[in-house]
Amino acid sequence: MKKIEAIIKPFKFDEVKDALAEIGIQGMTVTEVKGYGRQKGHKEVYRDAEYIIDLIPKIKIEVVTSAKATDKIVKVIQKAAYSGKIGDGKIFISPIEEAIRIRTGEKNSNAL
């Protein structure tokens, strides 16, 4: 099992969600996050006062899936979240040791 974490631009969220639904991904965790990477923060000026926006709003999507499906999901996310501009985001993949469904106690693939 793998966890796929994708940090994407907020306005791309609907596209990514729809694209994932299309390949049958039903469950995901979505968080509104802020951060910065190469697309650094920047200054804005309002009436001579500077407002520094150092953390940029992003959306984080987490999907836990079988190792087999990982490539496909990553491709779908990458395609849907792409705008070609800086700040399109990143995808992280990490191994998952165990998954348990709280209600039934089912484990691993049955719990996904």
Place this chain on the structure above:
Amino acid sequence: MQTPIDILKIKRKKIIQNFTNTTKGFPLKDYSFCFDNYFISTFENSLKKFSDNFVPFSIIALGGYGREEMCIKSDIDILFLFEKEMTQSAKDIIYEFVYPLWNIKIDVGYSVRTLSEQKNEIKNNIESFTAFLDARFLCGFSPLYMNAKKKFNDYVNSKKDKIVKELYTLNKERHKKFGDLVNQIEPNLKNGQGGLRDYHTILWLSKILFDLKTKEELKTFGYFSEKDYEEFTESLELIFNVRNRLQTLISIKSDILYFEHQKKVAEKLGFKKNELKTDVEIFLSSLHRSMESIKENYLNFLEHIKLPALSDKKRKVIKSVEKEGLCVRDGKLEFKSSKIIPKNPAILMDIFQESLKKKINIGGEAKKLIKEFIKLLPTCYENLDLLKSFEKILINENEDTLTLFSMLSTNFIPHFIPEFKNIEGSIQYNQYHLYPVDKHSIKTLGVVKSFKNNKEILGEVYNKIKDKKSLFWAALLHDIGKGFSKTAHAEEGAKIAKIMLLKMRMPVKRVNIITFLIKNHLLLVESATRRDVFDKETISFVASRVKNSDNLSFLYLLTIADSKATGPKAFTSWKKELLQVLFLKVNELFYDTDFSDKKTFTLIEKKRDELSKIYGVDLIDKMSLRYLLKTQTENIKKHIDLFNTLNDKIFVWDIKKTKTTREITFCSKNYKGLLSKVTSVLTYNNIDILNATIHTWTNDIAMNVFTVSPPPDEIFEDEKWEKIKKNIDEVLSGKKEFISKIEQIASKEIAGLSNISKKNLKVRIDNKSSSFFTIINIFAYDIKGLLSMLVTTLYEENLDIKFSIIASIGEKIVDSFYVTNAEGQKIENIDSLKNILLKKLENIFS
């Protein structure tokens, strides 16, 4: 023979079946009665069974069961009351009652107490106290019950004030805890404001204070008017019905009407959708109204009974008011007599004004009278003086919506502004909207006013605004369209508001501002969340819709207030940040020298409309504001025609000849270093570049216009262009490069110059004039190849040239480049860039 539990099972099943098959309310009393029968029969049986060593006891129904208001999942609250100590056999008897109920999975909350235990229990535990307040004797040894009751009454009479105060405080704390917020989306039918507990508290207080026995007596003894009582019981019926529907549906004892169950409950209750609203929205509106009515009645009741225990309020006491016809009674504003209202209906407005002015609440009696007589008041369209008075309240920045909310709850506003009827109590079925539309509108207005003391950017924007009247009206009416259209409420709202405001004889200019704000009140939030706020096109798009910085300020304030008033889920710090970025970026654009003219955006909008009609919105939306502004419509059309011939070619161009110049329109994909490459080819071929305008459409298409000198040999001009075309193909496909050759050409040129002074080589970088670009101005001597070399340096510094102007003054030139960094933002470290460019210049001319 059927045992009592068998009979109970059959009767219970029948009641539940009947209930699920119809939409009618749950028969609370019949259901309680089933259990009464069970206990009575079981008692008779046990008398026979345990006749030898029978200890006398009473079986007493408590709480909801005592009131005969048992719901489907209610606990059976029972007290087994003994005189003194219990024996083992007594315990055995109790099991006779309780076990069979447990077996059919009914929750029994039973207590077994002696008389003295009971006496202590009610003193120490308010819940046991209120449970016994609703006690009802079922069967057994009645003198025991009478004895307990008497002790209870003695206790009540001796501690009346303390108990009343405790009950009141409990309910007040509960109101606070289950306050309006979350409770609005997922109402708590029991503990929420206007939930069953409010009803219970009315009942308990009236039992304690006035010795009433049933809820009907509230009407009989005049604590509720006939009309109020009717509304009250109807509301209760709905809440009980909803509670039982919910509990049947989820088969657990829950009082919270969760979002996911609302639709099912609405269906079960038989609500049907209409043109404007879904079944669940209609259901929620009426549930909300019912809970509101219970709450109102609860508060009115509290006022009516003038709780002696509550006179501890620390408040400035106002004893009188000057306004004729009004007076102060018990610290509240009231009408002197109901008779004056028909003679002078305007007093219905006066009372609100006075209440706001003197900061004194309107009394319950007066509120009832306002409701009753409101029809006598002219509407806002019929009497302009009244409208002025209303507007005074509306725009009073000290009015923190308390007055407007009571104008809403007394039906004043829906009568005075009749369009409000359509949004009154109208619930929006989603997880974001906490309040019905009418309340949300007033709440939005309150949030807008609160910006006055905001220490952040909102405060600054708010306090800068001159025409607050427009802003306040827009806040009040921004969702008015929701009462008239299911889908496009912003557009519809703008149309309706326009008619309303013109009927109010408001100046056309203000009407236009208000309707503009209503129409676009979702623009910022939609753009911030659905588009890339770091993309220039988003900023341009919003700017061209908003048109000027005043409108933007209005919209920004309205948007934040609207989101905040919707509920915590609709306004997170995350969203706040997105909106702030959008606001700041668009605002900056309005101070851009190119766009600061107020007419600019109207002009661009006109062009955009015209072109969109021909080529479709998608293509035109990709063009930047600057491009639209600076390029004539005819030329844009030509550019599009040229673009349409590009297909798979490396590039296409169009050369227009005039007497002294050639204008090359050049279209290609946006290759890396495109400008550096193309200019080097032109210079290499002895073509002088007089001017270059670079545009990038967002679909990564470069549309550049070069004004150049004609080729030296004009006879074979076409052949020359063919050769240049071939060179450009080669350079763009990476087969050749010309830059090194340009350096040779340049050095020859420089050798021909006399008196080169370093003073004449200058670099100026301007980060203020343009909101999107850093402007680099380079002053130097006019030599062939200079442009090409400068462009190459900028390219090597990872800068993106968006636009460039070349001006020759004698033998000197000024090259201006509008650039961004690779991220599309302005350059932050301009000093280091300046040094690099200056060194390069000095190198070239050394």
